[in-house]
Amino acid sequence: MGLWDLVLQAGPVVKLVLLILVYFSLVSWAIIFYKFSVVQKAIKESERFLDFFWSKKRFDTIGQGVKDFSNSPLATLFREGYHELLQLRKKSVNPDEKSDFSVELDPTENVARALRRASTQETHRLEKYLTFLATTGSATPFIGLFGTVWGIMDAFHSIGQTGSASLAVVAPGISEALVATAIGLAAAIPAVMGYNHFLNKVNVLIGEMDNFSQEFLNIVERMERGR
Amino acid sequence: MESSRKQRWRQLQSVFEPGFSRMLLISLLLHILLPVLYFTPLFPKGEPLKPPVYRVNLVNKPVKNPQAGRPEAVATKKPAPPKPEPKPAPVKPKPLPPKPKPEPPKPEPKPIPKPEPPKPEPKPEPPKPKPAPKPAVKPKPEPKPSVSKAQENALQKRLEQLRKKAEQKQAEEDRKARLEALRVAAAAESQQIESPVKDAPVGMLDGKGDEAGVAAAEFVREYIQQQWSLSQYQISGSPEAEVLLFYSTSGALQHYRFLEKSGSSIFDDSLIRAINKSKQLNQPLPEAMEFHIVFNLKEMMDRR
DSSP states (O other), rough: OOOHHHHHHHHHHHHHHHHHHHHHHHHHHHHHHHHHHHHHHHHHHHHHHHHHHOOOOOOOHHHHHHHGGOHHHHHHHHHHHHOOOHHHHHHHHTTTTTOOOOOOOOOHHHHHHHHHHHHHHHHHHHTTTHHHHHHHHHHHHHHHHHHHHHHHHHHHHHHHHHHHOOOHHHHHHHHHHHHHHHHHHHHHHHHHHHHHHHHHHHHHHHHHHHHEEEEEHHHHHHHHHHO | OOOHHHHHHHHHHHHTTTHHHHHHHHHHHHHHHHHHHSSTSSOOOOOOOOOOOOOOSOOOOEEBBBBOSSSHHHHTTTTTTTTTTTTTTTGGGTTTTTTTTTTTHHHHTTTTTTTTTTTTTTTTTTTOOOOOTTGTTTTTTHHHHSSOOOHHHHHHHHHHHHHHHHHHHHHHHHHHHHHHHHHHHHHHHHHHHHHHHHHHOOOOOTBBSSSSSSEHHHHHHHHHHHOOOOOOOTSSSSSEEEEEEOOOOBBBEEEEEEHHHHHHHHHHHHHHHHHHHHHSSSSSOSOOOOEEEEEEEEHHHHOO
């Protein structure tokens, strides 16, 4: 009896459980592919951006070239921080210009807030969908187990009705029921592996963002003191 | 800048990010492809395993018609000879005629011995011209004429009695033999009727004959199988090859040819090697025989 026969011969509840598991597997694999692409791009472009950042001495030059690093969270941080800095400069040059927002003129504080906000936003972007992987990894074995328990209940019920308890009667029902656990595990294992892998990569990127924020603030502070 | 922020916010809030639907499609294709691949030969499905068949050659003598392990198989051939025997059963009266027979023989033997003694009587006369050699013979005919007629009659009677006894004994033995044959026939018949397992498999391969032993074809196949060796990692599946083998009475391979090759040169070569090693069987065959054997890789792997 093949795997396909086992699925076809399963009861309606087990079939429903199998459908749910297939949905989880489908989406989690899509997330794995998507996250792989996003994280790889983020890491590569961040490395390139850091090289570009340290090779240039002027913020305006960097600001013009930052458009080439759209997938790098560090580039986003720089863009946000630089934008905030420009806003402050404009304010200090034209103090009469009306603004709805803060009029505080401590540039370091303002830039730090802007960087923190951008960092949070980037972290959310990088961590998006990872919760689904975590849910798949932890829930699908239980969903599969539920299908198995239900299938075994059904199998034993029908065995009780036939009155025969030979291995030939008991084994097919249990085998059908166990398919649900097997598919639950098949969905959970890649999801857990993917979740751990991407979480590690995202944590590395968060660390890089923190470091870059500190470096950026230091530069801003040095610039302000030098003025 | 404001638009860029808004775009990023929208992106965070959206269920499907721009590249995500493409990945979802890839994942869907993968999930469809996996079952499709499962049914292709790339993923060999576990064929239902044949339960192993164990053959035990208790009598390792190759015979033409091996006897089965059930009495029916023996009885199938035996009923034929005993049946004609029961027919003589009505011939039972035969023992009766022997009774009258002894009567007529009485006169018969009498005339026979009678002329005999007279013959020796004239014989003593001719010996006269040959005196030298006959003296030894002379005493013989002399005593005969000296035997009285009463003694002669007594001897004749005794001879008759002995003859009668011998005939009676013979008749008795015949009767016993017929009875025994009838008994065997009846036993075989009763076994045929009462056997609860009419269609049960017989004890030996091809077991339907009347000789105790193993089928010669099976013996040869087993012998070749013992000489055969092939690693399971070299070949898979279950290719089959049909081979025609000619063996002489002494068990020597005369020649062989492939009726159908398996299509796998590795398997065919392994068979040729095994056949070449089986050029001389360790037992003679009942007669020069031709064997048509189908070698199946899977069966051969299971057997060893």
